Amino acid sequence: YRGSSSNCDHILRQQVEILFSHISCEQVCNETIIMLLTSFLHSFVTGVVHPWKVPAFERLLWRACRGYIIVDFWEMEERLEVPDTGEMIQWTVFVISFWGEQIGQKVKKICYCFHTHTFVYPEGLEEREGILQGLESRIVDIKMVLSQTEQYMQQLLSRCVCQMPQWKIRVQKCKAVQMVLNLCSPSVTEKCLIAEAWCPVAKLSLLQSALIEGTRKSGSSVDSFYNRLPAPTSPPTLFDTNTFTSSFQNIVDAYGVASYREVNPAVYTIITFPFLFAVMFGDVGHGLLMTLAALWMILEERDPKMRNNTNEIWRMLFGGRYLILLMGLFSIYTGAVYNECFSKGLSPLSSGWHLKPMMQHYNWSDETLRSNQYLTLDPNVTGVFQGPYLFGIDPIWSLANNHLTFLNSYKMKMSVIIGVIHMTFGVCLSFFNYIMFLVLIPELVFMLCLFGYLVFMVVFKWIAFGPQDSDRAPSILIHFIDMFVFAENPDNPPLYPGQMRVQRVLVCLALLAVPVLLLGRPLFLYFRHRTNRRTVSRGEIRLEFDCTEVFMHQAIHTIEYCLGCISNTASYLRLWALSLAHAQLSEVLWVMVMRISLSWQGYVGSVLLSVIFSVFAMLTVSILLVMEGLSAFLHALRLHW
Template identity: 55%
Template sequence: MGSLFRSEAMCLAQLFLQSGTAYECLSALGEKGLAQFRDLNQNVSAFQRKFVGEVKRCEELERVLAYLVQEIKRADIPLPDGDTSPPAPPFKQVLEMQEQLQKLEVELREVTKNKEKLRKNLLELIEYTHMLRVTKSFVKRNLEFEPSYEEFPSLEKDALLDYNCMQRLGAKLGFVSGLIHQAKVEAFEKMLWRVCKGYTIVTHAELDECLEDPETGDVTKWYVFLISFWGDQIGQKVKKICDCYHCHVYPYPSTVEERKEVHEGLNTRIQDLYTVLHKTEDYLRQVLSKAAESVCTRVVQVQKMKAIYHTLNMCSFDVTNKCLIAEVWCPEADLHHLRQALVEGSRESGVTIPSFMNTIPTTETPPTLIRTNKFTEGFQNIVDAYGVGSYREVNPALYTIITFPFLFAVMFGDFGHGFLMFLFALLLVLNENHPRLRHSQDEIMKMFFDGRYVILLMGLFSVYTGLIYNDCFSKSVNLFGSGWNVSAMFRSTQDDTNTSVHWDDNDIKANAFLQLDPDTPDVFQGAYPFGIDPIWNLATNRLSFLNSFKMKMSVIFGVTHMTFGVVLGIFNHLHFKKKFNIYLVCLPELLFMLSIFGYLIFMIVYKWLTYSAANSKLAPSILIEFINMFLSPGGGAASGLYQGQSHVQRFLLVVAAVSVPVLFLGKPLYLLWLHNGGRLFGMHKSGYTLVRKDSEEDVCLLGSQNVEEGISHLEGEGRKEEEEFNFGELFMAQAIHAIEYCLGCISNTASYLRLWALSLAHAQLSEVLWAMIMRVGLRVDKTYGVLLLIPLVAFFAVLTVFILLVMEGLSAFLHAIRLHWVEFQNKFYIGAGTKFTPFSFKLLSSQCNKDDMA
């Protein structure tokens, strides 16, 4: 929990890795995830680094493994599902593994190529068989209408026949047959007619079954065609047109005997191809099944090996080129684990000289490390979305665990809706180890799963606030009995002894609405034990009462939340040894906030405790009193809340007015005095440094000692160049901060009224949904009421889930995020750090069956 309050202390360490043990040492470090490596070769391109050849080798192995995974998926062989994380392969086994994978790839490609060739030949033979079967019917049909060549006049009898006619009659009749896609038939016929000028006869018919295309593998509808032509020139044109339309052309037998012989040969070859293809597929499946047993392990090992070489490229060599030097950021608490990992790596490599490390001083800002678990991770992600915390500053996530679901529940308060949300999150929590949930590819479901504990607390707090509001699906629940007694307001007409204002029979008959008087004896018997009295759900002034209650509650929560943020800034200044910020920044901010808005909360609570039903008519308006505090600080004493109110208000206004110039000028003037302090006190001081990397407001004193406590200044060695003191720039930064804070106190307090607004909107929307759907079904008579109520309940449940739970829940979630980011965290949280990203194999994907591998 200490790490969650503030990021862990980091140190810069220098690793000296022997050339023979560097691979094993980084493998041990990657398994533990202890250190973040710094790139010492930033000026060297990626193609000129030492281990670029090994990285290319790993990329080649990744390509081979991706091909294996693709072939295994194509064969429908299940990949083993497991979260096992094998270690990186030893350096000596890398070449052996590469040789085995390459040999397996060559074998698979050859077998797959042969299989595809056999499959293509089989499909072509099947097409050829169908073509012969269909064209056989063409020939039988055409023989019935075949013209006799004797009808043509002979050359001897007709001397007037020209040479062209003689050449045409003597030409050889040719045939072209094949298959064509269904969509190309019409265009194919038109092209043949236009190019061949009608000297062709085209016959086609549709196949009864769909066939697989040998080229693409798509199952489509085919047409069988038979083209008859005269002459070689026309035949060449027909063949070119068939090629243009990607027709599958097959030889056409000229005689019946030849057709029969070809058909028998095709059947024999098809049977042989089926046998060979089945044996090839069985052998291929055996090879892939054996490869599938270790392919996931190989994928993870290659990923780890590639990550090791990428990290080694970030190291530099010493002058002898025998030792690698690396610089890492490491948590101080894990230094002994880091040394142990180096010892383990050196022992595995079997070298005599082990690798070692030592810490080095630095002035650079370390990365931010905040350790989380599955419960706190969701809340930390909400904070990190605003900005990663600066090094060692207070982490808001510790308090966000409570404040975020609570502010959400204030806006979403409904017992029924909160309980449904709690059940949904509880279901995710109980099944959090289910592989389908952990590795879901659905972004919305993954978002819900990652924030399951946030949703769980949001639902739980909504149940609590729903009980406070006494609101369950827009209806109140009477658990303890109402504290109001209606019968005490009624008296009969014969009772004239009581002088109090009571109801009689005439009042009941004449008035549609009557008001309960809490000052009447026995009417108000005490406050409801928990939450709001259920009788308010029946009152006509319920909305006015709840608005007043929720508006005051929102102001109280808002001012308390912002004041707590200012107080957390004190812990930052104490940790960074900047006590002047406490007196010159935090204290004026607190005085300004509490003297105005803290006094407003005091008036609200004082009015609740002081005034009762007996003197409620004398109670002044808090809003009027608060406005008069600024317009007429010394007036209005006769109608004030308490004696001496005007003196207290004048004092608070003076405190608020004095805190503003202190907030404007205190810090710049103090730092100016401190900058010239050496000449004033006769002491030699270098002054201070304005550090602008994290924030313009951060001021750190030079040296390793605290100058405010009077300790002598020590010159730091190895310090980077520091920015000179600039009073004007510092004054402008502080003035902007002061103006932003003073105006933000007003706007941020008003911003917390969204708690009231969204709570009112959610309650009213829930009430409208009940009135328009459920009330209609409940008012129907007994005959048809049950039949109508079932679909109405289903419709009400659907609208409740999608509108009141999803849409309203998302709206309250976004408003709660805004209240934390803008109104709370800007009081103390800078969020200008960099996240600690260690060299860890856990960040690598161990799932080899994802789409990116295929």
């Protein structure tokens, strides 16, 4: 019969009653009754099976045992681990009741095939209760042991965490020593190791003391020593850096590592890189926020959470914290020169412009002046311009209609001047790399005769023409174009007498510097080789002087330099463009966000002001500090490269 245990007991009870109704106790002996009753006794198999195997397990039991068993399944309340896979599943408990030894053997074989976990199920109630109590007490003991073991492991791990930094340093030292030993080669006698390595001359004494100390601590009877060998190749480049200079050195190394004994540009990049960044990012308020963020990272630099953060962007920012600090400080300075603080002008000093003479000249009243937010500053009106502002740009320019025109002219010329000075300084540094005037002098002549003269015209125009006669000042751009075509424009008066003759001489000198730059170094090396007649031999390889290779290398350098002077000078105009873009974005945020909220009054205006200020702060940080800061950083990086 296949069914529930309750139905089975009811039917079994009915069968026993029907049997005894047909048999009398006088006809059957006691032994027969006992044998008959024991044939109806149940045998049990209990255990747990995987929940996925329950349908197949039940179906096979029914087909194999032909209904002579009773099976019941229950799902466990708790999840237990699978010993083989470690998976946490909700096991299914089964109880199988069967009659006869043959059926029992079949049931046990099926349980074995399905990899079930069977348990002993005694037939007596007292024995089952005793086993259950024993299992419960064992579970309690195991839980207690597990809790105590977990507490002990937690204490052990907490002690290990305290010693983890020391262990990490030891492991790193062991790995470093093992790596160095793997690079060594055994001697002929195989009793010692020989290593060839580069060492700075200034640290040879430290090397010797380290070898002596290592021999003493190891207890070796053989001393360790070093010998200086002649270098077959040029030594590698070594730059000693610290936490302050490492970020600047990484900027230079990203373009290329200098050769041995060459000038390290990272020393000069410490000043020039933050300055060029600040020219594009000049704002007192934004620079102050950047400085505070860098100071916070510097003050927290010893915190392990800050240093061991796995976020790649954070590691880049944290590694360049001193670079960000200098960029913020320089931005505060250039922002003070531009007179901009969150797009608003600062007025620490009195303006050099006076509006009363202009009001009298144009017949303006006070109401007219108040109604017009912007005015046109005209220096040709007598008594309006009293003198230049003591530091930076006059704050009254923020109220002028020609404010943008004035800033464009100022920042464009400033960018050209900074660019020519920066490039000329880079060319002058090559003097220390190779003492060869056949390369340095033509490069300086070509640069200064053309673009150095452009800077001269800008400065001369600022000095020669004041605010009163600025409308009669000639165009420098027209003069610079006429300089190359050897023409004179009658509509554009000269800056000084004899200007055309000076410009023609400078152009001729620049053109003559090109063939000297192209042929000077190859011819010098060729005649020196022809005079010395020396070759360098290494084994069977003989290195001869290759005039064609030297000439091609110099031709590429000449073309690159001449075209680069033109393109790079124009490229420095990005200083003007990004500075203008930063100022305009800052002004747009102020006019379209903050100024609207400041016009509201009352409690509602205060609540809206706090909400709008949070939006303004978020946009300032995300757009002006992050996006504009990253843009200015990348452009400063390109100009340095």
